[in-house]
Amino acid sequence: MKIGVLGTGMVGHAIGAKxxxxxxxxxxGSRTATNEKAAGWAKANGANASHGTFTDAxxxxxIVFNCTHGVASLEALKQAGAQNLKGKILIDIxxxxxxxxxxxxxxxxxxxxxxxxxxxxxxxxxxxxKTLNTVNCNVMVNPSLLSGDHDIFVxxxxxxxxxxxxxxxxxxxxxxSVIDLGDITGARALEMWLPLWxxxxxxxxxxxxxxxxVK
Amino acid sequence: MKIGVLGTGMVGHAIGAKxxxxxxxxxxGSRTATNEKAAGWAKANGANASHGTFTDAxxxxxIVFNCTHGVASLEALKQAGAQNLKGKILIDIxxxxxxxxxxxxxxxxxxxxxxxxxxxxxxxxxxxxKTLNTVNCNVMVNPSLLSGDHDIFVxxxxxxxxxxxxxxxxxxxxxxSVIDLGDITGARALEMWLPLWxxxxxxxxxxxxxxxxVK
Numbered sequence: 148m149k150i151g152v153l154g155t156g157m158v159g160h161a162i163g164a165k166x167x168x169x170x171x172x173x174x175x176g177s178r179t180a181t182n183e184k185a186a187g188w189a190k191a192n193g194a195n196a197s198h199g200t201f202t203d204a205x206x207x208x209x210i211v212f213n214c215t216h217g218v219a220s221l222e223a224l225k226q227a228g229a230q231n232l233k234g235k236i237l238i239d240i241x242x243x244x245x246x247x248x249x250x251x252x253x254x255x256x257x258x259x260x261x262x263x264x265x266x267x268x269x270x271x272x273x274x275x276x277k278t279l280n281t282v283n284c285n286v287m288v289n290p291s292l293l294s295g296d297h298d299i300f301v302x303x304x305x306x307x308x309x310x311x312x313x314x315x316x317x318x319x320x321x322x323x324s325v326i327d328l329g330d331i332t333g334a335r336a337l338e339m340w341l342p343l344w345x346x347x348x349x350x351x352x353x354x355x356x357x358x359x360x361v362k
Numbered sequence: 363m364k365i366g367v368l369g370t371g372m373v374g375h376a377i378g379a380k381x382x383x384x385x386x387x388x389x390x391g392s393r394t395a396t397n398e399k400a401a402g403w404a405k406a407n408g409a410n411a412s413h414g415t416f417t418d419a420x421x422x423x424x425i426v427f428n429c430t431h432g433v434a435s436l437e438a439l440k441q442a443g444a445q446n447l448k449g450k451i452l453i454d455i456x457x458x459x460x461x462x463x464x465x466x467x468x469x470x471x472x473x474x475x476x477x478x479x480x481x482x483x484x485x486x487x488x489x490x491x492k493t494l495n496t497v498n499c500n501v502m503v504n505p506s507l508l509s510g511d512h513d514i515f516v517x518x519x520x521x522x523x524x525x526x527x528x529x530x531x532x533x534x535x536x537x538x539s540v541i542d543l544g545d546i547t548g549a550r551a552l553e554m555w556l557p558l559w560x561x562x563x564x565x566x567x568x569x570x571x572x573x574x575x576v577k
Contacts, residue, residue, distance in 0.1 A: 251547075253473050253474050254473055257472060257473055257554070258468050258469055258472055258473070258557075259468050293576050293577060294576065294577065295576055296576070297576040326562070326565060327565070328561050328562075328565060329561070329564070329565070332466075333561055335557050336557040336558035336560070336561040336562075337558065339472070339554040339555075339557045339558065340554075340555065340558050342473075342550050342551040342554045343551035343552065343554065343555050345551070346543050346544070346548055346551040347541070347543075347551075347575060349544070350541060350542070350543060350544070351575075351577065353577070355577065356575055356576060356577045357575075357576050358573040358574065358575060358576065359573065359574045359575075359576050360562060360566075360571055360572075360573060360574075361508050361509065361510055361511070361512040361571060361572050361573065361574050362508060362509065362566065362568070362570065362571045
């Protein structure tokens, strides 16, 4: 499958590399066509890996992963272009973490709104599925890195898109438990988990952890 | 030990009853000295159970539990009186859930502040420990209700108060894993977990669940 990955940070690199390993064709997009991190990633990941602008990556992908920093996501998607995203599934991994006031980061949107909702609202013809934003990129693509069972979540308005995202999480990435939180307003809950995640990372001295819901 | 429990809702009832079972003397406080729910609770819980105003309960307790609704907590503590709370540990279980705009509730404070911090700031001579607000009252006092291991958190500025709270959680209530999130700003993380908790309650059709951190 042809997949667009927006963003050249750790998350984009990890997701892109995993998708390449799975045999997909991946184009990593960034603000400029000559981004060094994107070019380096493409060079390191073989013939199925390429790079270009956000527009190029969105037009290329049958499915698109949003791996941009949350505070830049809406602008990146605007550059990608609504016409290139129309009807497509956007796997939205971004978190609206605002580091501009130092550590710990605050959220640039929360409580009565979320980045996932803002993205869905700005691109109504795209099918946004919020997922994977609750874990570090190492865990996203390799959940068996952690011992025992643990959970990942999906939230989105389109049932078909959530089913496809769930298939990607389970069959491609190896997640065993995917909890459906309902419509895209569930993104509020998933993004507001971040302050606890950040705090726990400090306590546990590792970003490689996750939560398991216990009944 | 003499313990004050502020609040006459489900949380106050559950915490109060558990403390009575453990052999402590408990005074439940509310806005008025004649609150029917507090009187009913005291009547049902034997000679060691009593009730009165917030002031009465705060003056009575060597330790005080804040089980009031979060949006009313600061006013309740004001009524309790700084002089009655001075030097005491306040176990702050409250969540700033605002139901005034319908379901799902939003938080009346979050992101760059928290109710736990507001309480500590308003009562600097009291030792606030934020804990237990992340689970339903059934689980608070009976963690073995759930299968397997799961975690509870503490956040607060006073190390001695956190050590006492941890002893209460472990020795009195039966918690096996207590994670220290650091100072009272950790209350932001613990209160911002609530949106995910509320969403999960809807999905799982039960309030009796918790999270376990998996490494």
